[in-house]
Amino acid sequence: MGSKLDGELVARVEAFTTWARSRTSARSTPPVPDTAKVSVLLTGDDAAAVEAAGFVTRIGAGRILFGTAALGDLERIAELDEVVSVQANRRSDQLDTAAPVGAATRPRQTPPAGPGSDPAPDPGPAPGPQGASAPAVSEVTGRGVLLGMLDSGIDIYHPAFQEDGHTLITQLVDVTLRQEIRASPHLNTTALELRWTPPPTRLSPTPRTITAVLPFPVTLDDFRAAWTPWTPEIRPGDVQVEGGPFPDHPLAVTFGGRYNSDVVDSRNIPDVVCYPFPYQQGPAQFLVDRTPLIYDQAEIDAALQHPDGVDFAFRDADGHGTATASVAVGAPRSHTKCGMKQPYFTGGVAPGAGLVMARCSNGDDSKIVAVTHMIGLAARRNEPLVISISYGRYTGPHDGTDHMELYLSGVIGNGSVRAVAVAAGNEGAADPEPPSGTLLPPPGGLPTRGWHTSGTVAANGRATRGIFVAYRDRRSDGFEIWYSGPARLTFDLTAPFIANSESLPSPVAPPAEVKADVAHHPVEVSSVLGVPPYGKNRIAFSIDPVPAADMITMGVWTITLQETSGTAADFDIWVDSPGQHRLSRFRFAEQDRTRTLSSPGCALLAITVGGHDEEDRELARSSSRGPLCDPGRTPKPEVCAPGIGVWVAQARKWDTFSYAPEDGTSFAAPYVAGVVALMLEAAPHLTHAEIKKRLMASCDPPVSPHQPVPPEDLAGWGAGRVNPAKAVERARGPAVAGTGPVVLPPAAYPSWPAPLHARAAELRRRAETSPAGRTLAALATRHAAEVSHLVGTERRITVAWHRMHGPALLGWLLADAHREIPVPRTLGGKSLAAGIGRLLDELALAGSPALRADATAFRALLLALPGVPLADLTAYDDHGQGT
Structure with a gap:
């Protein structure tokens, strides 16, 4: 079979071909959909030959086409000179977090809140909206993007x-919620057989498949009748249908109710499957695609009036x-x-x-x-x-x-x-396997890593790698081996010793598609040469649980690679689509933390x-x-x-x-x-x-x-x-002279390589190179604690502090104490000097006698700061007068 098809499509085409050969009745329907959503990479941007071979394009993006093809047409499509490769509609999930979403990690420090404040203790979970306020309106926030x-x-x-x-x-x-059924350009049947299996729920862990045969033309009433809630899996509100009559007009299914709730994630709703009735092989007759539902700001605002969220x-x-x-x-x-x-x-x-x-x-x-x-x-x-x-x-x-x-x-x-x-x-961590023979799986919620290994097989030599499988691994475990060059690797797999160390009947040499049992585990191996565009070679294999025990035998499974062409080969092996609770990984000493990027991060x-x-x-x-x-x-x-x-x-x-x-x-x-x-x-x-x-x-x-x-x-x-x-x-680019720095939102300031007290000490050291700077440092020492207390307790001072965007100002000054720090002229589009003036006025009313005196005596110096780098403080005396 051509290497232009990816491994998933190779398996699906083989399964379909096997069914077609054993088909005994004209009314037999394939056990799996007879079409596939695929993407095709072309040598150029002319899709005519591919579409003539049966491919139906939905989205064209230059050399890449996304659409639908019949499984029976895929080999012919892959053989075209215009085709570089054909891939299945690959599944990808949100990336696992290093700790489960919602679980607290180790304590973190919080940003500074007031002048001269020390690092705060970890606050624990942050509160809700009570007392929330916007601390700063920044000059650059991403507007217009x-x-x-x-x-x-x-x-x-x-x-x-x-x-x-x-x-x-x-x-x-x-x-996720809306699927549209359209007629293919190749439609030549007179009836549609519809199948859909609801996703399992707690009350319906094994839901029944819904089936219906709908002769043309399919009216809206016909289509609705097919979805009538005659099973406990579907209730009023779960499914809405519209459109028709088909095939002249599309039919649409929009899921809701239990299929769009906190119980069932709508991302996992299966595709509706349509077959020609009676069944006939040939090009794709029906196209089932997900179409977007759009919600604009007015609809979102309307939903905000109903905080229970039931109707949104x-x-x-x-x-x-x-x-x-x-x-x-x-x-x-x-x-x-x-x-x-x-x-x-x-x-x-x-x-x-x-x-x-x-x-x-x-x-x-x-x-x-x-x-x-x-x-x-x-x-x-x-x-x-x-x-x-x-x-x-x-x-x-x-x-x-x-x-x-x-x-x-x-x-x-x-x-x-x-x-x-x-x-x-x-996926960059390396995790040791538990001691041999342990019966305990990894603790729930703690993902395991160690999903990549690499190495070199010497010319005419061999290399082995160990896969540790933990107790109660009930999923099919898949792996991919990639290697380049003229080398040829045979593949063998050996079960753990508690499964009698059984191996494949014989090593698999490329190219080959093999199904076998290893210690009662169904094993599939696909070895393909010359995968485009770089001509790399791929060995994909999977280990399924023993049917009688519904689990994979725990212990170390051994991969053996033998080079047969006299050329050394570098190889990489990855665990297939790891999930947060995957129980297989490579032996700790053989794990490789490099080359562990997820796709599409390799773009x-x-x-x-x-x-x-x-x-x-x-x-x-x-x-x-x-x-x-x-x-x-x-x-x-x-x-x-x-x-x-x-x-x-x-x-x-x-x-x-x-x-x-x-x-x-x-x-x-x-x-x-x-x-x-x-x-x-x-x-x-x-x-x-x-x-x-x-x-x-x-x-x-x-x-x-x-x-x-x-x-x-x-x-x-x-x-x-x-x-x-x-x-x-x-x-x-080069800033306009005299405009000062651009102030960003508080969250945009970079991480700091030193603790807050060290950054503040460096800032003070640089300021104290001038008389004016020494005066400012002394003011901070005398009054920081009192000002911080007033900011947190006196409403008028709190308002003045936030209106002058004090948190953003401190973030700017302390973000990098080693750079030449200019004080911004404006914050949030408003004069910083005016904001400082208002804050000083309030401090002069509410502060201690010493604070009131200093706020008055050094007002001119403080108002002169906006736009001045620390190095330029030497031009000012301690009362803000230029020298």
Whole structure:
């Protein structure tokens, strides 16, 4: 079978062919759908030959086509000279967090809240909206930039996404609930057989399949009758149908009720399956595609009037999208909590950007539909588009040639999307296997890692690798082996000793498709040569549980690779599509933390984002490492952003209107997307290449307290830690003289390499090089504690402090105490000197006699600070008079 088909399609075509050969009745229906949603990579952009062979295009993107084909046509399509490769509609899920969403990580420090304040103790879970206020309106917030996100949805009722009863969300796109049935151009039947199996629920763990035969023309009443709730799985409100008569007009099914709830995640709703009746082989007769449901700001605002959310269809089943969106565009908030020394701040990097959240199903097709919609919306609004992606999968060649990766690089390269920030993945950790013979699986909620190994098989030599399988592994475990060059590897698999160390009947030599039993476990092996475009070789294999025991035998399974052509071969092996609770991984001594990026994080033109810890300056242990596995070993990720202890919004299902710390590159990618939105507001005409170049050039280099930085960590840092302030400065180019710095939202300030007291000490040391600076330092020493207390307790002083954007001012001054720090002239578009004046007036009324005296005596010096770098304080005396 041609290597242009990916492994999943090879298996599906083989299963369909086997069924067709054994078919005994004209009314027999295939046990699996006889069509497949696929993507085709062409040598050029002419789709005529592919479509003539039976492929039906839904979305064309240059050399890549997304659409539908009959399984019986796929081999003929793959044989065309115009076709480079054909891939199945691959499943990809949101990336596992390094700790489960909603679970607190280790304590984190909070930002400073008042002049001279010390680091606060960990506040615990942040409070709800009581007493919340916006701490600062910044000059650059991402205005005029569209920021799209592909994720699990969003909780529109969370205060991070609304202000005064109005939503801050530009648009919602749902590509999970609506499926449209259309007639193919090849339609030649007179009736449609419909099948749909409801997703299991707690009350219906094994739901029955709904079937109906509908002769043409299919009217709306006919179609509704097929979905009549004659089974307990479907209730009124669960399914809405419309359209027809078919085939002249499409039919549509929109799911709701229990299928769009906190019980059933709509991303897992299966596709409706349609066959010609009576069944006949041939080109695809029916096309079933997911179509987007759009919710604009007016509809969202209307839903906000009903906080119970019962009537609003757009949801976030697991809270992941709500969390990631709050990192990118959440409104700045200051929360006061009893017992805290100062407020706790939350908010997104680019709260002024227009958020478009797309809830997508697990297949690539719905994500392509969502991106296509976002591109059209950005064009209509004449705004640059940035996209954040925090989902992925682990299989594939890891070289940027997956079709989704090529599609993303294509829309970036042609300017349709200005930048795409993709999470690198959380597969970079190496985890030891439990002691041999243990019966305990990993604790629930703690993901295991160790899903990559690599090595070299010498010419005519052999190499082995061990796969540890934990107790009660009830899932099919899949693996992919990739190697390059003229070498030829045979494959063998040996069961653990408690399964009598049985092996395959004989080693599998390429090319081959083999099914066999190993110690009563069904094992499938596919060995393919010359996978395009780089001509790499792939061995894919899976181990299924023993049917009688419904589990895979625990212990170490051994892979044996034998080289037979006299040429050494480097190889990589990955666990197939690891889930959070996958119970198989490689032996600890054989695990390789590099080349662990998730797809589509391997897209060449995307900005792939790793995660680091702001406090200890270390790369996150779980953050996936590069480089790519292409011939040039392209370095990835490009940059790193905060990915440990990130305070994010919690959907109401998990924690009503609250925030909590989370770990994972899922939160680093939206951070970078927000930074790019800030850059584009400052310089709207930047190209994708200029954005990436300036973003990387402005990064703070990785500096580890444990020198030297380990090689595997260097493979995960990229250019280093993203510095939003420097990135915006580079985007603007040389600043206009006298304009002062641009002030960013509080969440956009970079991580600090030293504790707050050390940064404050450095700032003071530099200030004290002049008489005026020594005066300012003395004022801070005498009055910081009192001013901080007044800010937290006296309403008029609190208002004056926040109106002058005091938290943002401190964030700017303390962000990097080693740079030349100019005090901003304006904050939030308002004069900082005027704000300081109002604060001094209030302090003169409410402060102690000593504070009142100093506020009056040194008023001129304090009002002269805006626009002055520390180095220029030598030009002022201690009363603010120029010398």
